[in-house]
Each structure stands twice: as structure tokens, then as C-alpha cells.
Amino acid sequence: MELVLSEDQELLAKTAIDFVRTRSPVSRMRALRDAQDPIGFSRTLWKEMAELGWVGILIPEAYGGANMGLADLVVVLEALGRTLAPEPFLSTILLGGQLLTQAGSEEQKQAWLPGIASGDKILTVAYQEARSRYDLNRVATKAEQQSGSWVLSGEKIQVLDGHTADALIVSARTAGGQNDQDGITLFLIPRDTPGLTVTRQQRIDDRAVALVSLDSVKVGAGSLLGPLGGGFEILSQVVDRATVGLCAEMLGGMSQIFDDTLNYLKTRQQFGALIGTFQALKHRAARLFMEIELARSSVMAAARAADAGDKDWESLISLAKARGSDTFLLAANEGVQMHGGIGMTDEHDAGFYLKRARVAEMTFGDAAWHRERWATLHKY
Amino acid sequence: MELVLSEDQELLAKTAIDFVRTRSPVSRMRALRDAQDPIGFSRTLWKEMAELGWVGILIPEAYGGANMGLADLVVVLEALGRTLAPEPFLSTILLGGQLLTQAGSEEQKQAWLPGIASGDKILTVAYQEARSRYDLNRVATKAEQQSGSWVLSGEKIQVLDGHTADALIVSARTAGGQNDQDGITLFLIPRDTPGLTVTRQQRIDDRAVALVSLDSVKVGAGSLLGPLGGGFEILSQVVDRATVGLCAEMLGGMSQIFDDTLNYLKTRQQFGALIGTFQALKHRAARLFMEIELARSSVMAAARAADAGDKDWESLISLAKARGSDTFLLAANEGVQMHGGIGMTDEHDAGFYLKRARVAEMTFGDAAWHRERWATLHKY
């Protein structure tokens, strides 16, 4: 595995950074928040990103995508992460689109993937429940067979873009006990299906998420995604790959708040000197720089290992997520602290990075969860 | 509990510090090491310490002691720790003397305690084995009854002052499986008993310790110390109290290496300035200062809680030892680092503190062991 960007990836990175600077500064995310925008992202911008080919990076060519890898997509996600762009890559591409690609029937793929790749359709996955924490096997939502149909009941939480998605892929238990890995089945359910209610939730990072409650939602046999009872395995693999994407976004976020902080150190005067001349702050900045460099290497390695299907790819993803979680939070905390008073105000952007760092940390398993997984994978 | 020195304790502290400065500088410990002194401490100085009343602080008045508490003794031990004085407080007073006081028969006490208090007799406890790590219940040494006598076989390691002690208190298994708490019995065995072989061990801190091998050592029923099979409970309590004494010594050590380091920061020039003007070093020194302050409070609280038999005394001892272990090591590591090149040479004293910090850390349970115990005591 070569830990270096290809020429194409360098170009992609440059395009993405330029786009983000001009079309999607942090002020856009702030405006969406202040307006309490009902969608939570920009459909126009999403469509532009589709036209640039970013939305379709992971989608097979047969369905309108570019059939490229995570190693390519992370370059774009890092750039978007720099300005906290809220467009639905996680929900629609990394979760929904990937589940469809990996496990969907030909009919399902035909019905959804081209619309996703063109930026027209939004799809999401409802996998998290009030007591599930980070474990995909903790599914209390039930699906029961009733004369050829399936009837689902339960509640899912913090479903990314759940209130705007055209359809939701829902994990439900069709067999087994509450924490069993076997017996979980995935269902693809249009949002307007009777019995499915979506309520917007307000999180600290202002990304659009929703409570999804299923009250005897009836769907046909054709809505099964993947094999009956075999949903856990598919979902795990897809969430693992999505984690790499999230880590790239986090890498962008930590890099940007670090850059902002460095800039402040170079311009803010106190005690008759630029505060960047104070050695204690210099050393902290230098250490933070090293941590971010290590985070970057981890994300690059995880993306390449996932693309290649290397045997240690799960390890590397846990490495990237544990380190990414800690380092983004550290960079945001140091960002607030080194900005001093202004850093703790809502008016300044530092707080946005802190809030996003915390949400990202607690998405797809926090640092502790991934360290536990690492230790278990390494048998100690 | 009042976390403040009494007037008597203030006086004791002053006396001890003065004594240590004049009679026991670090150079004395260095000389003992360089000479590979067969005893490993100074019998003359030990006798002087006895005359000053320090050796008998914990011993009941009936046996020539002062019947004072740990809160008093720690004041002396802290002073001795400042210059790494190797006199046998741990072996003879905190382990041997305390075991006798807590569990000895009247006859055993009469035979030993006055000689200990006067500084004439050395006593130790052999509790550690090659695989026992920090667990007092892991006893493979066996004691079997044979026609009115007990016959002991096994090996004990790193027995403090084992090669000079007049007698050793040995933990041996008289019943139960290898890790059971029940079935451990303590035996008081004169060092010249046939079958008992003592071999000096060389540790990094140059404190006198020995391998003690027991090859069918035969002793009479009168050598039992405490109840048959009930040795674990007694030993645990005594080791816990001894841990407080060790923590006080560690507090002295970390305080002194910190003082030495501060002094270096105030006198060493580099880049045309005293290195103590560099803010990164200032902040690290200030943080170290805080850690040491917290260590001091923990030791004071643990000593007072142990004296009073407070219900949370075990927690407080684990607090003192975990923090003491980490902070002494940190102070020593920072001491070496801030001294730069000279700090990594044998010629400088910093290395002595580092080595002692490591040994003290791994005596009576390291920081991890005590954190585990804390969490278990607090039921999480």
C-alpha cells in the first residue's frame, strides 16, 4: 500500500478545496443553523457536487457512478470537513448507497443508485436505537411476517437526514434475542409509508437527524435488503467503510481548526508580543501538529486497506477512528483555549468545530469503543 | 481528619530534614553502591535513628517504642526519601515490626520488639515470589506439618534486607490452592535456620534485597505468627500500612528531584538565557508542582485514615500509591530530561531518583494495580 496521493487524487483535492473555499465557507453552515433550515443542507450544492462527480465516486459505473474507491472519496470528504459542509455523504453515499451496492437486488439498485448518483435522491440508514450505543447488533425494533408482508415496530434515533430521505433502510429483528448478531434483517422503506413517523432532532452540531418511529409499518417482501436474518454482517462492513469517510471529514475539521489557531497565534498580541512567540503555546502547537500528521497517515492507510480488502482493515479503521476522535477533540479544545475569550463565544467558529468533533467522535463508535475492538482483534 | 501537621510533627520534620542534610546526603547512598557494601545501609546511622526515637515510632511503649502513628512516621520517612536513605524502615519497622505488633504472641513481641526499637535487630518479611507479582495471596511456598514441626519449602524473591535480617517472617501455604486467600500462614524464622539460604540480589536502586530459598526448613510450632491459615488478612493490612510509609518516602524523593530540577532551571544557561525563563519548561514545572501537591495531600490523608481506621482507608492508600507511583516517575523523568545530557549520566544524582522511583512504583502494587483495586472497591 502506497501512502501517497496519486496525480488524479492531487487534482481532486485541489478542486475540492477550491470549491469549498468559494462555495461552502463555514458561514454557510452557520446560516443554515441560524435559519433553522428545515432540510439542513443545500440541495443546490448537493446537485453541484453530483455534477462534479463526487457523489457518484463509490457508485458502480452501470448505475451512473465512477466506481472509484474510498481512497478517492476521502480526499473530497476531507475538504468538505474543513468547512463543516453538511451535505449528505454519510447518509446517502456511505451508508445508504453502499448498502444498496453491496447487498441490494438488481431491481433495488436500478431503482435507487442512478438517482443517488445524480444527486436527486436522498437515502439513509436507521440503525441506532436509544439503548444501542455503538453496537449494531442491539436491535429492539421488530419485524414480523404477516401473510406475505412484514410489519415493523420500534424506534430509531439520530437517523442522519431521516426527515428528508426519500427512503430509509431500517435494521429490524426478525429472529433471535435483543443483542444477537444473527436474526437482524434490513428493510428498504419509502419515507411516506404509513406508520412511519419522522421527527427532526436538534443536536449540538446542527446536522440534520431525526427520530424515526415505526408503528406497525407494513412493507412487502420486496423491501428486504440482503438475506433474511443476515443484516448484521452487511451493515457492519458498510459502517466500517463509512467510518473511514467520517474520519476523513474529521481530518479536514481538525486540520482547519488547527490552521485557524495557528493563524491566531501569528496575529494576536498580548503582553507586547504575538502570542505565537510564547514557547508553551509553540510546543503545544508542535505536538498537535504531530498528532494530526499521525491521524492523516491513519486515514490514508484505512482507506487503502478497505479498498484493497487487506486482512487488517478492521484494525486500521479502528486506529483511524480512535485517533481521529481524540485528535479532532484535542484540536478543537486547544483551538478554543488558544483563542481565549473569543474562542468560547458562539460568534467565533471554534465552537462549531468542537461540537462537530464531539458528534463525530460518538458516531460509529467512540475512541474507547474502537480501542476495545483493537485490543480484542489483537487478542489481549 | 485534619490535613495539617501538628506542632510536634512540624518539629519532627525539621529535625529529620536537618539530620538528613548533614548525616545522610545522597553521596552516602552513592558510596554504599560504589563500594558494593555487603549490608546496604549503615548500622551506625540506624542506631542513631533509633536513639532519635524514629525507629520506635510505631512500636508500643511496653516494648520500648513511642506508640505513635503513621502520621508521625511519614514525616520522618519523607525526609529520608529526599536523599534516598536506605535504612531498613520498610523491612524492620513497617513490615516485620508491624506484623509482630499486630499478630505476634506476647512471647514473640518480648523477644523482638525491644531489640527492633533499640536499633539492634533487623527483621523482614518474605512475601513475594517469582509469579506473585503484587498479589499477597499467590503463595506457592509450602509448609507441612511433620510430627509437631513445620517444614517449609519454596522460594521468595526481593526480600528487603533479607541477607542481614536476624529473622524472616515467611508466608507459606498450609492449605488451599495456589491463589487462595485462605490457608496462608506466617512463620517467624531465624535466618540461621538450616535449609534457609539467602542470596543477595542486585536491583537498579541498590537497596539490599535477597532471594530466600527454603529447602525443607524445619521450625517449631512456636514460630507460627498469628492464626494458622489466617496470614493473608494480617499481611494485607500490614502491607497496606507499609504502603503509606513507602508513599511518604516517595513523596520525599519526588520533592527533592523536583527541587534539584528547579535549581538547575535557575542556574543553567542556554541560548543566552537561564533555561528557567523558557515558558514551556515553566509550564511543565508548574504542572509537576501541582501533581506533587496532590501527592502530598494523598499521603497525609492515607496516613491519618490508616491511623484512625476510617472505613475508606484502603481507597485512600490506593490513591496515595497510584498517584505517588506516577508522580515520582514523572518527576524523575522530567528531572532527567530537564537536566539534559548531564541528567542521563551516572555521575549525576537524577538517575538514582529515577531508579528508586521505578522500584518504589513496583513495590506493594504499581499504579495500575492500585487503580484496579480502587475501581473494584468502588464497584465499577
Place this chain on the structure above:
Amino acid sequence: MADLEKFRAETRRWLSDNAPPSIKGTTLGLGEGNWGGRKATYPNPDMKAWLNVMAARGWTAPEWPAQYGGGGLSKAEAKVLRDEMAALKLPAPLVGFGLTMIGPTLLEYGTEDQKQEHLSKIIRGDIRWCQGYSEPGSGSDLASLQTRAVLQGDYYVINGQKIWTSYANYSDWMFMLVRTDPQAPKHEGITFILMDMASPGVETRPIKLISGSSPFCETFLTDVQVPAKNVVFKVNHGWTVAKALLNHERTMIASAFGSGTGRRQTIGDYARKYVDFEGERIADTTLRTRMTQYEMDALAFKLTSDRARDAAKAGLPPGSESSMFKIYGTELNQRRQELLGSIAGPQALGWEGSGFEEQELSQTRDWLRSRGNTIEGGTSEVQLNIIAKRVLGLPD
């Protein structure tokens, strides 16, 4: 000693008789309680009654001299009062910067007229005070402040801007630092002065923090006239007063963060609601380790504040420990808040609305608010500098 026991018995009886029963067991978080002032709001009518009955006895300020309306108690008596209030679980009748900051400062540096005018109002909770120190360009480097005060007749005319003025929008008076001699070295041209917030030219604007709360304001001062007699201590010697007061402030912040571990739920209990246990052990070993580290550090810190308290009681001179308590206490609170969030997991991500419990939402806001703790009242970096210089004697 016998007198003290008599005082204890009387005090206990009086408190039992006079404290409204409903307030027993009230615990006050940071920023909660009776702050007093012209715009005062009270948690409930009984809390207001509690203030009034205590103020009438001067027991809102137990150790202040009786001549100004204080309790006139000795240190020992004041401790008895505190102990008995704690025994009955009674909350503080009054909180705020009047009691903790400007009151003690006026007692030390104020003129007799100033004491007469202000102390009794503080004791009764009539007037609420705020602090006008920081400015946009003068954060950690406080002494570089630029707000100008020019003497014109009997008045100073003040122009400038203050920032991080806690609750300026609820306060009646401000004690502040102004520059009266721009030519002097920066520490020597500063004056400490008292200003009525109702004066023309004073405008306050709340600052929204990342937690969503607005405990601080910007305060704009345009040609504000302040009587010259409101100068505390000497003109151009305000830095002396400011330093004494900063010490009060740090001590107050430190004690707010230092001791409060008792009343709170332990983290172990909190974890039971959210995470798996294997037997008696938390299954997530990384989380367990972090909890243990935090709890042990918190206890060691609490013991250290106890030790400082005991040393003070024993009459030992105070060290420069307030910086230590400020740093470690605020960092511990940040660690605690972060840890509680980690325990709650995704439930700690809510801002408001559906899907989160009230207590989860407020914990999350507390966590965000805690990030400011190491900045406000003197950054940790400045406190570390102070320790290095004053405690460790390291060279500048």
C-alpha cells in the same frame, strides 16, 4: 469553648425557627441562587424570604462588621454557622460578586464613606455588582487595558469598552479598572473605580457562548460621568486593588470547582444507566480506566483543597495556591463533563428538543460551558505563569 457551644445551640434553634421549611435540601449549582439587586428574580418566594430573614441578622455576610450591617461574627462563630446551615441543608441566602469580591475589597481599601454607602446594600441584596476588568484587546494581559477616565471637575469622564463582564445586564453597579495616566508604565496608570450602571452612556450587550448561555456581556462606555469620590484606594494605584481582588476571584472560582464532589452522583452510578457491566466491572475497559483516573484525581484534588482549608484554620499563611486551584479545578470540571458525555454516548449529543432527557441536555450544555472555565477569570496559561514565578521562583 463553652460560649461557642452555646452559640451553636442558639444558632441551630434560630435557623430551625426562621428558615422556610421548603428550602431545606435545596442545592445550588454554579450560577444559581439569590443574586439580589434591583432587577432580582428569586427561584421562589421562600428563597426571597430566606434572604430577608438572614440579611436582617447580617448573616448573609457573617464576618463583616456589625456597624455596616454584617453579622460581626468571629471566624470560629462563622464556621459554626456554616456547619449548622450545612447540617440543616440550607442553601446560601445570597450569592454574588458583592459578597465575594467588592465587599472584602472595600473593607480593605475603601473609604469610610464608601463602606457606609455600599456594604449594607450588598448585605441586604439590594444592589448587584459586576466586574469591569477585561477589554477586547486586554485578555490575559489585563494591565494593557485602554478604557480612559479623564478628570473633569468632580467627575471622571469614562470612554471605552469592557468585555466578559459577568451578568452586566442584571447588575446595578460595576467595579472597574480604568486608565487615568496613559503616559505611565502600564501597571501604574490604572485606577479602580465604582460606577452606577444606570449612568447615562452605559450600554450592555450579552455575549452568547458556545453553550448557548450568556453569562457575560460587552459593556460600552460613552462619556460616562462617574464621581471622583468613587475611586477606591488611590488614583493610579488601581493595580494594587485589582491584584488583591483577583486573588479573591480565583479563590472563589477554585472553591466552586474544588469541593463540590460530595453532593454529586458518583460517576460509577451514572455509568450504570448507560453502559454494560460484566459482573461488577464496566465492560469497556478503556472507559473504566478513564473513570478511575478521573475519580482518583478528583479526590486527590479535594483532599488538597481540604488541606489548604485546614492550613488556613491552623493559622498558616496562605501560599499562592489559588492559581493551582483555579487550574486544576477547572480542568477537572472539564474532564468530568467530557467523561459524563462519553458515558452517555450518543445521548450526550442533544441541543434541545425530542429524543433527549432534560438532564442529558443540561449535561451537554454544562460540558460546553466548562470549556470557558480555563479561560475566564485568568486563563490556565496565565495561572501557570503565576505559579512558575511566585511559587517556584523561576526567572522572568
Place this chain on the structure above:
Amino acid sequence: MADLEKFRAETRRWLSDNAPPSIKGTTLGLGEGNWGGRKATYPNPDMKAWLNVMAARGWTAPEWPAQYGGGGLSKAEAKVLRDEMAALKLPAPLVGFGLTMIGPTLLEYGTEDQKQEHLSKIIRGDIRWCQGYSEPGSGSDLASLQTRAVLQGDYYVINGQKIWTSYANYSDWMFMLVRTDPQAPKHEGITFILMDMASPGVETRPIKLISGSSPFCETFLTDVQVPAKNVVFKVNHGWTVAKALLNHERTMIASAFGSGTGRRQTIGDYARKYVDFEGERIADTTLRTRMTQYEMDALAFKLTSDRARDAAKAGLPPGSESSMFKIYGTELNQRRQELLGSIAGPQALGWEGSGFEEQELSQTRDWLRSRGNTIEGGTSEVQLNIIAKRVLGLPD
């Protein structure tokens, strides 16, 4: 490309034919291997033979020009040689400061005469070099060095003291910094010069470290005569040469600590010998957490050195990362050593003699030795300053 494959096949065959079979699989730790020199000792006769056969082909210095006895290989060919040596598990035929430090420096800055005189001796392992930079008063502040060199005719007469000269007692020549103009600003009066250690007036004294080993010496210089032609680059411009060489040194140290995780036993395996497991999990959760944190950081660091290597291969300009690798690599090694000791527990406390296994004793010495890693070759503090300045662009 076809040529390269041909070269690969030939190289493989040649190595198979010429490497003594006994040396295959030899792994060299820090400080181990063939150091060469007049006082050379070799791990075994086959290792000496291996040096000779490789030196004869110039393959001890594969990329150096053939005219000086080097291999004359292109970068691509040198990589093939490294790969094939790795495939056959062959150790380096020669190590030392001649190859890694003074050789590259002479190639860049030396006169033709200097190259002619020294390079072939380095390649053959005839002469071992040491570095005379630090002085007792000049540690981190290297440029403040005081060793004086005064020109007298064709010779410089040198007086002063060097310290931390690695293996000076085993070395034949020293490259050193001396002050030739005491009046100039401190960076501008320094000259880089080469000195035969056999010159009269040179005395070395080994320094014992806390680990008991003596890898460094003090070197005393009393009226040592060194020919003026031994100056490298220009008089009073030694700092330019020194900086280039320091970069070589940091890179060398960083690569020593950066990559070697492969050959070592994993910490998990090591733990099995000493600590309890509950099922597949280490029972001590605190220790388990620490191990996990270390192993994950070590892997992230290894990936980062891989990334730097891949970037270099792709022709990207090197950043100022050598300071980062120096800091993080040495600290990781310290953490590793400390952790291994914590795993072994009381068995990690031995200095020598009874009751400890050989491997335990050497691990403990390694731990003590590792404390110097963050000091020697430029302290971590100095490296952090370098990152802050050169990488982050923070102001002085």
C-alpha cells in the same frame, strides 16, 4: 525497467553466492553491527568477510560515486539492492557515522582532495568516525560552542573540550566544530574541521550513563595540531555544514526508532508471560488500556514514516519532518520500554545477577538507556522549537 529486472536477478545471484550463509537472518539492534575502524571488532569472522566482499564492490555505500570506491548505483538500483538484501535477510555490511554523516557531507561540501583521502576508507570500513559537536556549556545551544582553533602556519591549534562524542574511544577520526572567530556573531565564527584522533593532545574519557553503558565520551583537546587543509567548506562557515549534517543525524535517529516495529515481539505476546488473562482479555484493565494506546500510537507512527518514505519515492520534496520523527520515535521507544517493564513487574527491577533472566536485565537497561533518547541528538524541546518555527511558521 527491463534493465532493472536484469540488475535484480544478477544482484540476487551475486548476493546468494557471496554472502556467508551463517549471517543470513542476523538482525542488528541499535549500536550493533560492523562499525569498522582501526580498532574494529566484529560480531564474528563471517561478518568481517561479509564487509570485505561488499566493500570490494562498493556496496557498503551503494549510491556513492564509483570513482571513490562507491557502488555508483542509481536510486532505483540501490533500492533493488536493499530489497534483495532484505529478501535474503542479510544484515548491513557496515554501519557508522562515516556512511551516514561525514560521507554525505564530504560529497556535498568536501574538496576533491578530501573526498579522495577519506571516502574510500569509509567505504572499506578502515576508518571509524565520531562527531565533535557538543560541549559542556553548549548542549541544546550548540552554536555557543567555545572550543578554540587558532591558525598557526599550516595548522590550526585546537584547545577545548567536547562532550557526548559517541564512541570517541573507538574512533579514528573526528569531524568537529571549532570556533575560529570569537568576535563574530555566534553562528558566524564556527568552522567545520576533520581531526585525526591519534593526534597528540587528544584524550578521551568514556561517560557512564544511568543504564551502565558508555556510548559517549568526553574528549579533551590540548594544543592539538590539525592541518588547515582539513577544514571542510569555508573557514567561519562551519554552521552551514553543521546544519546539513544535523539533518542527516536526525533522519538517522528517526529511522532507527521509526520503523523497527516489525521484527519485535508484540507486546500482547510479551504480556502472556507475566500477567493474568481473563479469557482472551488481560485482567488488569488499566494495563490493557495502556498497552492498547501504545500499540495504536506505534502503528500510527509507523504509517507516518511509511508515508514520508512513499512521498520521497514519489519525488515529493521532504518536509521538515525529521524533527517530528526524532521526537515521536524516541518518546515511543521510552513508552515501550516503560510499558515492557510494567508488564514484567518486579522482574523488571534487576540490575545484574541472581533472580532475573538475561532478557529481563537487558530490557531494564534498555529502558534506562532510552531516557537519553529524547536528549541526545538534539533534545525534544529543541525539536519542538524547530517544528514551531520551520513547519508551523510561528514567530520567534
